[in-house]
Amino acid sequence: MAKLGDMQISSAALLKASSAATTPPTLAERYRAVRQASLALAAPLSAEDAMVQSMADASPAKWHLAHTTWFFEQFVLGRLPGYRPLQPHWQVLFNSYYQSVGPAHARAQRGLLSRPALAQVLAYRAQVDERIGQGLRVGSLDEEGQRLLLLGLQHEQQHQELLLTDIKHALWSNPLQPAYRDDLPTPPALPARADAVWIESAERIVEIGAPAWPAHARFAYDNESPRHRVLVPAHALADRPVSNAEYRAFIDDGGYRDPLLWMSDGWAQLQAGQWCRPLYWDPALEREYTLGGWRALDPDAPVCHLSWFEADACARWAGARLPSEFEWEAAAAARPVAGNFADAGLLHPAAAAATAPGVPRQLFGDVWEWTGSAYTGYPGFRPLPGSAGEYNGKFMCGQFVLRGGSCATPAGHVRPSYRNFFPPSARWQFAGLRLARDL
Incomplete structure (x- = not known):
């Protein structure tokens, strides 16, 4: 178990939950599984780890957690009549490159975002998740909204991979070069590989x-x-x-x-x-x-x-x-x-x-x-x-x-x-x- 903010999460269990269903999951179930998997991947990180940006091509883990949430708020919840952003001043911070919806904070400077704090980003995720869940329960998300929700899930899975590759570069760039996780298994040894066919x-x-x-x-x-x-x-x-x-x-x-x-x-x-x-x-x-x-x-x-x-x-x-x-x-x-x-x-x-x-x-x-x-x-x-x-x-x-x-x-x-x-x-x-x- 690893602690992220005030939540304890078993990363192996949550990652397995996203793909272990024997019957096709509902959209709500898939949404919960993907969102929880992101938290599981971030669970081994400290708040300090989650803020590091080691190069312009990479992004801090905290930014990944916030940006994927921004995507759902901007493109799914934002379509609902009268919807107002939870944190209007964050709209620029966590936009990536969607110029048609407004300006974005410079990519190379995402590591400067010490505020909002990690706990605030996690609370933001929980608030958006509650609103998405409610929309699915009461049927307020129309067909286009549900399609954009599915696009957002695919988008978040891409950022799950980026979170791993980016934190790997960040920790390698640290003079101590610590492991992201000390408990990762070593792949099993296999017979010597023959020449390629x-x-x-x-x-x-x-x-x-x-x-x-x-x-x-x-x-x-x-x-x-x-x-x-x-x-x-x-x-x-x-x-x-x-x-x-x-x-x-x-x-x-x-x-x-x-x-x-x-x-x-x-x-x-x-x-x-x-x-x-x-x-x-x-x-x-x-x-x-x-x-x-x-x-x-x-x-x-x-x-x-x-x-x-x-x-x-x-x-x-x-x-x-x-x-x-x-x-x-x-x-x-x-x-x-x-x-x-x-x-x-x-x-x-x-x-x-x-x-x-x-x-x-x-x-x-x-x-x-x-x-x-x-x-x-x-x-x-x-x-x-x-x-x-x-x-x-x-x-x-x-x-x-x-x-x-x-x-x-x-x-x-x-x-x-x-x-x-x-x-x-x-x-x-x-x-x-x-x-x-x-x-």
Whole structure:
């Protein structure tokens, strides 16, 4: 049990509750489970931990807890006739980038928000939760309000992962480098991993993406639609992500010293940041910092915390390339969405057991997989109407697509068509790579 404010929460129990139901949960039940899961993830943190912002790309845990609450108040409760914000002067503080609803506090200065205090943020969450619950009980949320509520739940699950990746960077940046949780289990040891197996695919036309939501009953973000046909050329995919041992071979062979392997911007970033190994690896290339503290590198686990530049350079060194997001989705479309997600409790990538020949492993969970695809709209893409349309479409510039989810992603949040995206220099996410090659 860990204490957050005046509440004691079992994080393992609450995370399990969000996905353990044997029957589809009601919207109210799902709302409670997702909101409680966020509190469970924040439970190991002190008020001081929850305020830290270690870099401009990350946000304090307190801000994540407040912003996700602001989202529900702004977009769900704010639609109710006569509704007035609980804390009008917080509207600017906890807006992120929704310029159409008003100004936002500077992202790089979120760590300066010592006030409101953590206890006030938790009280704010409880007040909004009570109002949402009442709206669901009495039926005051119309169909559009319920759709926005569902969007808000998906949004909060994204922030649950960001809370973990951001606090990992913050604690690693602390000279003491404490663990987020001392009780995180170590992944079980598996037999030494064999070389990756190439799975070949002939040229074919495949259907990519998800039907537009909310016209289609199953949730998908607007950037996953419209569903459309794509010609995927003949290619081969590795049956698993690149391992720590394989990435160390890239390092030992001078991968960070050979400019011929790197994009120009990547080489400039490498020199400016003095990159010579993945984020969180020690100089001896034998240990890595995890949410459970410093641990020995598992040579067979997927390498993670790579930028797109590093993943691309490693693939080129291996005589391969990064897969396109269409090649990845075609391989994942028929596979079950199961893997090492946050609910498993490891909060770190783990080696996968062997499977039948020709069956891809670890497509979901463990590490997000960088693709060679620039993040842009599909043919006929239309953002969600209104201010919610700022969610994805406005970022379709200068970013690359990642697929599959990670060990910090809530189970049930991703699907084969899910498109994550980050700039190519981002390293603090649980991101790795799978090799592809032309046939």
